[in-house]
Structure formats: structure tokens, C-alpha cells
Amino acid sequence: MALIFEKPSTRTRLSFEMGVYELGGHPVVLRPGEMQLSRGESARDTALVLSRQVAAVGMRTGPDSLLAELAEHAQIPVFNMLTALHHPCQALADLMTVREAFGTLTGLRLAYVGDGTNVARSLGILGTLAGMDVAIASPPGYSLEDDLSLPPGAEGSLTLYHDPREAASGAHALYTDVWVSMGDEAGAKAGGEAGGEAGAQERRAALAPYRIDDALLDAAAPDAIALHCLPAHPGEEITAEVLYGPRQRIWDQAENRRHVQKALLEFLLAA
Ligand code: CP
Ligand code: NVA
Numbered sequence: 001m002a003l004i005f006e007k008p009s010t011r012t013r014l015s016f017e018m019g020v021y022e023l024g025g026h027p028v029v030l031r032p033g034e035m036q037l038s039r040g041e042s043a044r045d046t047a048l049v050l051s052r053q054v055a056a057v058g059m060r061t062g063p064d065s066l067l068a069e070l071a072e073h074a075q076i077p078v079f080n081m082l083t084a085l086h087h088p089c090q091a092l093a094d095l096m097t098v099r100e101a102f103g104t105l106t107g108l109r110l111a112y113v114g115d116g117t118n119v120a121r122s123l124g125i126l127g128t129l130a131g132m133d134v135a136i137a138s139p140p141g142y143s144l145e146d147d148l149s150l151p152p153g154a155e156g157s158l159t160l161y162h163d164p165r166e167a168a169s170g171a172h173a174l175y176t177d178v179w180v181s182m183g184d185e186a187g188a189k190a191g192g193e194a195g196g197e198a199g200a201q202e203r204r205a206a207l208a209p210y211r212i213d214d215a216l217l218d219a220a221a222p223d224a225i226a227l228h229c230l231p232a233h234p235g236e237e238i239t240a241e242v243l244y245g246p247r248q249r250i251w252d253q254a255e256n257r258r259h260v261q262k263a264l265l266e267f268l269l270a271a
Pocket of ligand 2: 117118119177178180181182183229230231
């Protein structure tokens with residue numbers, strides 16, 4: 001199994017590497033600069049060669065177009081380990097964690113508060129596919145696109161809000177992600193407006209009301225759980241009280257990456 005990481009990773013690398021090992025496979029982790037891809041070999045040629053040597057390939061990169069090009073030319077399964085727009089393996093673990101807590105997914109309300117990231121987008125797509133009502137609250141300028149196309153068969157709903165309490169109201173799971181995603185360090189917004197330190201300050205100020213704390217959890221359903229894809233920044237998007245407290249399932253969620261990804265690999269590779 002080739003696992004190409006063009007960006008840093010703790011959980012995704014550990015969970016895939018150990019998961020492949022547990023399945024009896026051999027994970028080959030490839031870091032930036034280790035492949036001829038970094039010296040101009042095309043995604044097409046890389047895909048053709050990978051297809052002759054490994055059973056499947058996962059990639060973490062910035063541009064979704066690079067992953068799409070690799071997948072277009074590969075003759076083996078290609079899976080997304082995080083791109084600028086999507087983080088589907090994370091969302092699989094998130095849904096597994098919610099189902100462990102409530103026994104079902106259909107009809108549950110999943111509220112995400114914060115930046116309209118790759119994580120939020122994948123939750124919207126997979127959550128609705130699983131029949132959940134996904135509520136996403138972001139400050140103006142940081143929202144997901146309001147015309148996000150949901151997959152065929154998605155029976156849940158996706159609603160975008162600006163008010164975090166409105167999204168959290170009645171939610172079974174309350175979720176957040178970092179304020180500054182990989183690749184966003186230099187700029188305030190996806191469009192690159194107001195970059196630098198001023199941009200970072202503007203981003204923090206805009207996102208501060210979207211922090212998951214005990215008060216926001218109190219606005220959710222009585223048995224609501226708190227989720228976070230990690231890495232966390234306690235005091236920014238989530239308080240330490242919630243991150244290490246009794247209502248979180250965040251560390252189970254991190255573990256579940258491995259379990260659900262093993263199921264994904266079986267699904268992709270079983271004859
Ligand atoms: N949640 C997640 O994908 O973590 P890593 O960036 O550490 O892989
Ligand atoms: N939105 C974050 C997720 C990290 C797992 C990022 O892209 O950096």
C-alpha cells in the first residue's frame with residue numbers, strides 16, 4: 001500500500017500504517033521530495049507505475065485536482081487522506097464514533113461550528129448520505145459554499161448557519177476543527193484576502209464565538225457528545241474542559257480512524 005503524504009500528519013499516517021499492517025499488508029509511506037513526482041514526473045506516469053507495484057494508494061496533498069488526476073490514471077483504488085477540499089476518511093471515523101454513542105445515525109443532528117474546512121465539507125457530504133441532519137455554523141466569509149452538491153442517495157439535510165447556538169440547538173454531536181488549516185497559515189481566508197499576521201488575527205477574532213465550550217454543549221441535546229478531528233488548540237476552537245472532559249468522544253474518534261479505514265480498505269480491495 002502506498003501512502004503519499006505531501007503534508008504533515010499524525011493520526012492519518014499512524015492509523016493507515018498500523019491498519020495496513022494489521023490487515024497483513026505492507027505500508028510504504030512516501031514523504032515530500034521522495035518521489036520523482038516532486039521533480040516533475042507526471043501524476044499520470046506515477047499512477048501507472050504505482051498500479052504495477054501496490055494494491056492501492058492513499059494521498060494527502062493540497063490540490064484536489066492532483067488526487068483526481070492520479071485516480072483517473074491508476075488501475076488500483078486511490079483514496080483521499082486529506083486535500084484542501086475534502087477529508088473523507090476522517091468523516092468515516094466521525095460517523096463511526098457517533099454511531100457507537102447513539103446506536104444509529106439516521107435522523108440524528110450533527111452540528112459543526114467553526115471554519116468551513118475540508119473536514120466540515122466531508123461531514124456535510126457523508127453525514128447527509130448517512131441520513132443525518134447536518135448543521136454547520138461559520139462566521140460570514142468562512143462558510144462552506146451554499147451550493148455544495150450532495151451525493152445521490154443523501155437523505156439527510158445540510159443547513160448552513162452563522163449563529164453557533166442555533167446550529168448547536170438539539171444537536172447529538174457538536175464538532176469543530178482548527179481555526180488555521182494546513183495551507184491557510186499565510187492568509188486569513190481561502191481567497192487569500194488579508195494575509196499575514198493581520199489576517200491571522202482577523203481569522204481568530206471572527207472564529208472566537210464558535211469555540212466549543214461547556215455552555216455551547218449545554219445548548220445541544222442533553223446527552224450530546226463533543227467531537228474534534230484533531231490536532232486541537234485548547235483555548236482556541238475548543239476549551240480544555242471539553243477536550244479532556246466527560247462529554248467528549250474525541251480520543252475514541254482518533255482511535256476509530258484505524259478501525260474504519262481497515263473496513264474501507266477491505267471494501268476497496270476484497271474481491
Ligand atoms: N485528523 C487528522 O487527519 O489528523 P492528522 O493531520 O494528524 O493526520
Ligand atoms: N482542516 C484541517 C484538518 C486537519 C486534520 C487541515 O486541513 O489542516
